[in-house]
Amino acid sequence: MSGPDLRRAAAARALDLVEPGMKLGLGTGSTAAAFVTLLGARVRDGLDVVGVPTSEATRAQAEAEGIRLATLDEIPQLDLTIDGADEVDGQLRLIKGGGAALLREKIVAFASTRMVVIADAAKRVGTLGAFPLPIEVNPFGRTATRIAVEAAIARAGCTGEVRLRLAPDGAPLVTDGGHHILDAHLGAIHDPEALSAALWAVPGVVEHGLFLGLATAAILAEDRAGQAHVT
Ligand code: 5RP
Numbered sequence: 001m002s003g004p005d006l007r008r009a010a011a012a013r014a015l016d017l018v019e020p021g022m023k024l025g026l027g028t029g030s031t032a033a034a035f036v037t038l039l040g041a042r043v044r045d046g047l048d049v050v051g052v053p054t055s056e057a058t059r060a061q062a063e064a065e066g067i068r069l070a071t072l073d074e075i076p077q078l079d080l081t082i083d084g085a086d087e088v089d090g091q092l093r094l095i096k097g098g099g100a101a102l103l104r105e106k107i108v109a110f111a112s113t114r115m116v117v118i119a120d121a122a123k124r125v126g127t128l129g130a131f132p133l134p135i136e137v138n139p140f141g142r143t144a145t146r147i148a149v150e151a152a153i154a155r156a157g158c159t160g161e162v163r164l165r166l167a168p169d170g171a172p173l174v175t176d177g178g179h180h181i182l183d184a185h186l187g188a189i190h191d192p193e194a195l196s197a198a199l200w201a202v203p204g205v206v207e208h209g210l211f212l213g214l215a216t217a218a219i220l221a222e223d224r225a226g227q228a229h230v231t
Contacts, residue, residue: 001223003120004034007084009228010118010221011035014082017116020048023075025108026062027083028055028101031118035082040065052078054108055101056176072111081112086131086209088123088218093192097134097209100165100175106207109214117215121222121231129158129189134165134209135182135199136175145204146182152198153184160186179206 011034018024018039026036036058043049043066050068052075053059062069072078083105087095094117096102109115137145142164150162165181167173172180189195192210199208221230 001226001228006120006221006223006228007031007034007118009230010120010219011038013219013230014116014118015039015042017080018042018047018049022049022079023077024049024051025078025081025083025112025115026051026053026058027081028058028105029084029099031084031120032058032082033061035118036061036065036067040067043067050075052108054083054104055099072108076111078108078112079114081109081115082118083109083115085117085119085123085211087125087128088117088119088215088220089125089128092117092215092218093128094211094215095128095131095133095209096211097136097181098131100134100173100181102134102209103136103175103177103179103207106211106214109211114216115214117218119218119220121220124220127188127190128192128210129186132183132185133189135184136177136179136206136208137182138204138206139172139178139180141204142180145202148202149182149184149199149205152202153186153195156195156198157191158186158189158195160184177206
Protein backbone atom coordinates (compact mmCIF):
# COMPACT_ATOMS: atom_id res chain seq x y z
CA MET A 1 0.00 0.00 0.00
CA SER A 2 1.52 3.30 -1.12
CA GLY A 3 1.78 6.65 0.68
CA PRO A 4 -0.91 8.20 -1.56
CA ASP A 5 -3.27 5.29 -0.72
CA LEU A 6 -2.75 5.84 3.01
CA ARG A 7 -3.21 9.60 2.70
CA ARG A 8 -6.42 9.03 0.72
CA ALA A 9 -7.69 6.60 3.38
CA ALA A 10 -7.12 9.15 6.16
CA ALA A 11 -8.75 11.88 4.05
CA ALA A 12 -11.77 9.67 3.33
CA ARG A 13 -12.32 9.06 7.04
CA ALA A 14 -12.12 12.81 7.69
CA LEU A 15 -14.77 13.40 5.04
CA ASP A 16 -17.19 11.43 7.26
CA LEU A 17 -16.91 14.29 9.80
CA VAL A 18 -18.19 16.88 7.32
CA GLU A 19 -21.85 17.88 7.63
CA PRO A 20 -23.97 20.11 5.40
CA GLY A 21 -23.59 23.81 6.16
CA MET A 22 -20.20 23.44 7.86
CA LYS A 23 -17.56 26.13 7.74
CA LEU A 24 -14.33 24.30 7.02
CA GLY A 25 -10.65 25.13 7.28
CA LEU A 26 -8.81 23.51 4.38
CA GLY A 27 -5.23 22.52 5.14
CA THR A 28 -2.13 22.44 2.97
CA GLY A 29 0.09 19.59 1.75
CA SER A 30 -0.42 16.32 -0.07
CA THR A 31 -2.74 14.76 2.56
CA ALA A 32 -4.88 17.89 2.82
CA ALA A 33 -4.96 17.95 -0.99
CA ALA A 34 -6.36 14.40 -0.98
CA PHE A 35 -9.11 15.65 1.35
CA VAL A 36 -9.87 18.64 -0.89
CA THR A 37 -10.17 16.30 -3.88
CA LEU A 38 -12.68 14.07 -2.05
CA LEU A 39 -14.55 17.08 -0.70
CA GLY A 40 -14.80 18.52 -4.21
CA ALA A 41 -16.52 15.34 -5.44
CA ARG A 42 -19.05 15.59 -2.58
CA VAL A 43 -19.66 19.27 -3.33
CA ARG A 44 -20.35 18.48 -6.97
CA ASP A 45 -22.86 15.90 -5.67
CA GLY A 46 -24.68 18.69 -3.81
CA LEU A 47 -22.99 19.03 -0.40
CA ASP A 48 -23.16 22.68 0.70
CA VAL A 49 -20.12 23.77 2.72
CA VAL A 50 -17.83 26.77 2.68
CA GLY A 51 -14.05 26.53 2.99
CA VAL A 52 -11.26 28.81 4.14
CA PRO A 53 -7.98 27.74 2.49
CA THR A 54 -4.70 27.85 4.42
CA SER A 55 -2.53 28.63 1.39
CA GLU A 56 -2.67 29.96 -2.13
CA ALA A 57 -1.99 26.40 -3.37
CA THR A 58 -5.03 25.09 -1.51
CA ARG A 59 -7.10 28.04 -2.68
CA ALA A 60 -6.26 27.21 -6.32
CA GLN A 61 -7.05 23.51 -5.83
CA ALA A 62 -10.32 24.13 -3.99
CA GLU A 63 -11.45 26.65 -6.62
CA ALA A 64 -10.71 24.12 -9.35
CA GLU A 65 -12.77 21.55 -7.42
CA GLY A 66 -15.72 23.97 -7.28
CA ILE A 67 -15.68 24.34 -3.48
CA ARG A 68 -17.23 27.60 -2.27
CA LEU A 69 -14.55 29.66 -0.52
CA ALA A 70 -14.51 32.57 1.90
CA THR A 71 -11.89 34.51 3.80
CA LEU A 72 -11.40 34.20 7.52
CA ASP A 73 -12.51 37.83 7.80
CA GLU A 74 -15.83 36.89 6.24
CA ILE A 75 -16.27 33.85 8.53
CA PRO A 76 -13.97 34.26 11.53
CA GLN A 77 -15.23 31.16 13.36
CA LEU A 78 -14.91 27.76 11.69
CA ASP A 79 -16.50 24.44 12.65
CA LEU A 80 -13.77 22.07 11.55
CA THR A 81 -10.29 22.26 10.05
CA ILE A 82 -8.80 19.25 8.32
CA ASP A 83 -5.03 19.47 7.85
CA GLY A 84 -1.94 17.31 7.55
CA ALA A 85 1.11 17.34 9.81
CA ASP A 86 4.81 16.56 9.65
CA GLU A 87 4.86 14.97 13.11
CA VAL A 88 2.18 14.09 15.69
CA ASP A 89 2.99 13.04 19.25
CA GLY A 90 0.86 11.17 21.80
CA GLN A 91 -0.55 14.43 23.18
CA LEU A 92 -1.67 15.63 19.74
CA ARG A 93 1.18 18.13 19.65
CA LEU A 94 2.33 18.72 16.09
CA ILE A 95 5.14 19.94 13.94
CA LYS A 96 3.73 21.59 10.83
CA GLY A 97 5.07 23.83 8.11
CA GLY A 98 6.91 21.40 5.86
CA GLY A 99 4.88 23.01 3.09
CA ALA A 100 5.69 26.52 4.37
CA ALA A 101 2.03 27.28 5.15
CA LEU A 102 2.34 27.22 8.95
CA LEU A 103 1.25 30.81 9.59
CA ARG A 104 -2.12 30.60 7.83
CA GLU A 105 -2.53 27.01 9.01
CA LYS A 106 -2.14 28.07 12.63
CA ILE A 107 -4.44 31.09 12.29
CA VAL A 108 -7.12 28.90 10.70
CA ALA A 109 -6.69 26.08 13.25
CA PHE A 110 -6.96 28.57 16.13
CA ALA A 111 -10.21 29.93 14.67
CA SER A 112 -11.71 26.44 14.44
CA THR A 113 -13.80 24.62 17.01
CA ARG A 114 -12.12 21.38 15.95
CA MET A 115 -8.86 20.65 14.13
CA VAL A 116 -8.49 17.10 12.87
CA VAL A 117 -5.09 15.96 11.64
CA ILE A 118 -4.95 13.50 8.77
CA ALA A 119 -1.71 11.67 8.04
CA ASP A 120 0.16 8.54 7.20
CA ALA A 121 0.76 6.81 10.57
CA ALA A 122 4.50 7.15 9.92
CA LYS A 123 4.07 10.75 11.12
CA ARG A 124 3.35 9.49 14.66
CA VAL A 125 6.35 10.07 16.95
CA GLY A 126 7.19 9.59 20.62
CA THR A 127 9.16 12.84 20.78
CA LEU A 128 8.78 15.75 18.36
CA GLY A 129 11.83 17.09 16.58
CA ALA A 130 13.23 14.57 14.12
CA PHE A 131 11.47 16.66 11.47
CA PRO A 132 13.14 20.09 11.23
CA LEU A 133 11.03 22.71 13.00
CA PRO A 134 9.97 25.48 10.59
CA ILE A 135 10.22 29.01 11.98
CA GLU A 136 8.68 31.77 9.85
CA VAL A 137 10.61 35.04 10.10
CA ASN A 138 10.36 38.54 8.71
CA PRO A 139 13.01 39.05 6.00
CA PHE A 140 14.07 42.32 7.70
CA GLY A 141 17.04 41.64 9.95
CA ARG A 142 16.95 37.95 9.22
CA THR A 143 20.53 37.34 10.37
CA ALA A 144 19.93 39.05 13.72
CA THR A 145 16.69 37.11 14.11
CA ARG A 146 18.46 33.88 13.32
CA ILE A 147 21.13 34.52 15.98
CA ALA A 148 18.37 35.29 18.50
CA VAL A 149 16.49 32.16 17.45
CA GLU A 150 19.61 30.05 18.03
CA ALA A 151 19.96 31.56 21.52
CA ALA A 152 16.27 30.91 22.24
CA ILE A 153 16.64 27.30 21.14
CA ALA A 154 19.61 26.84 23.49
CA ARG A 155 17.67 28.45 26.37
CA ALA A 156 14.87 25.96 25.77
CA GLY A 157 17.35 23.10 26.20
CA CYS A 158 17.63 22.11 22.53
CA THR A 159 20.65 21.86 20.29
CA GLY A 160 21.00 21.77 16.54
CA GLU A 161 21.51 23.73 13.39
CA VAL A 162 19.23 26.45 12.02
CA ARG A 163 19.14 26.67 8.22
CA LEU A 164 17.44 29.11 5.88
CA ARG A 165 14.98 27.26 3.64
CA LEU A 166 15.72 27.78 -0.05
CA ALA A 167 13.41 27.60 -3.05
CA PRO A 168 14.33 25.35 -6.00
CA ASP A 169 16.05 28.32 -7.71
CA GLY A 170 18.40 28.71 -4.73
CA ALA A 171 16.85 31.96 -3.47
CA PRO A 172 15.30 32.14 0.01
CA LEU A 173 11.86 30.55 -0.06
CA VAL A 174 9.13 33.18 0.30
CA THR A 175 5.90 32.19 2.07
CA ASP A 176 2.39 33.27 1.11
CA GLY A 177 2.79 36.01 3.72
CA GLY A 178 6.05 37.29 2.18
CA HIS A 179 8.26 35.87 4.93
CA HIS A 180 11.22 33.50 5.04
CA ILE A 181 11.56 30.12 6.80
CA LEU A 182 14.34 29.00 9.13
CA ASP A 183 14.38 25.23 9.66
CA ALA A 184 15.69 24.15 13.06
CA HIS A 185 17.27 20.68 12.89
CA LEU A 186 16.97 19.72 16.54
CA GLY A 187 16.58 15.95 16.56
CA ALA A 188 14.43 16.00 19.69
CA ILE A 189 12.28 18.64 21.39
CA HIS A 190 11.79 17.48 24.96
CA ASP A 191 9.84 20.55 26.12
CA PRO A 192 7.82 21.89 23.16
CA GLU A 193 5.98 24.43 25.35
CA ALA A 194 9.26 25.94 26.57
CA LEU A 195 10.62 26.12 23.02
CA SER A 196 7.40 27.68 21.76
CA ALA A 197 7.53 30.39 24.42
CA ALA A 198 11.23 31.05 23.78
CA LEU A 199 10.69 31.43 20.03
CA TRP A 200 7.73 33.75 20.45
CA ALA A 201 9.90 36.05 22.57
CA VAL A 202 12.17 36.77 19.57
CA PRO A 203 11.21 39.87 17.55
CA GLY A 204 11.19 38.96 13.88
CA VAL A 205 9.73 35.51 14.49
CA VAL A 206 6.31 35.63 12.85
CA GLU A 207 5.24 32.09 13.80
CA HIS A 208 6.68 28.64 14.36
CA GLY A 209 5.57 25.16 13.42
CA LEU A 210 4.85 23.80 16.91
CA PHE A 211 1.06 23.39 17.09
CA LEU A 212 0.32 22.91 20.78
CA GLY A 213 -3.20 22.51 22.10
CA LEU A 214 -4.74 23.01 18.66
CA ALA A 215 -5.42 19.53 17.26
CA THR A 216 -8.49 17.85 18.75
CA ALA A 217 -8.09 14.49 16.96
CA ALA A 218 -5.80 12.66 14.55
CA ILE A 219 -6.77 10.23 11.84
CA LEU A 220 -3.72 8.12 11.01
CA ALA A 221 -3.61 5.49 8.29
CA GLU A 222 -1.22 2.55 8.17
CA ASP A 223 -0.68 -0.48 5.99
CA ARG A 224 -1.84 -3.71 7.63
CA ALA A 225 -1.49 -6.74 5.38
CA GLY A 226 -2.03 -4.65 2.28
CA GLN A 227 -5.13 -2.85 3.64
CA ALA A 228 -5.35 0.72 4.89
CA HIS A 229 -6.07 0.60 8.60
CA VAL A 230 -7.28 3.94 9.97
CA THR A 231 -7.18 4.85 13.66
C1 5RP B 1 2.21 22.46 5.25
C2 5RP B 1 2.03 21.44 6.29
C3 5RP B 1 1.60 20.08 5.85
O1 5RP B 1 0.37 19.80 6.41
C4 5RP B 1 2.64 19.09 6.27
O2 5RP B 1 3.87 19.46 5.69
C5 5RP B 1 2.25 17.66 5.84
O3 5RP B 1 2.27 17.57 4.45
P1 5RP B 1 1.97 16.20 3.70
O4 5RP B 1 0.53 15.88 3.93
O5 5RP B 1 2.29 16.50 2.26
O6 5RP B 1 2.88 15.16 4.30
O7 5RP B 1 2.21 21.66 7.46
O8 5RP B 1 2.74 23.65 5.77
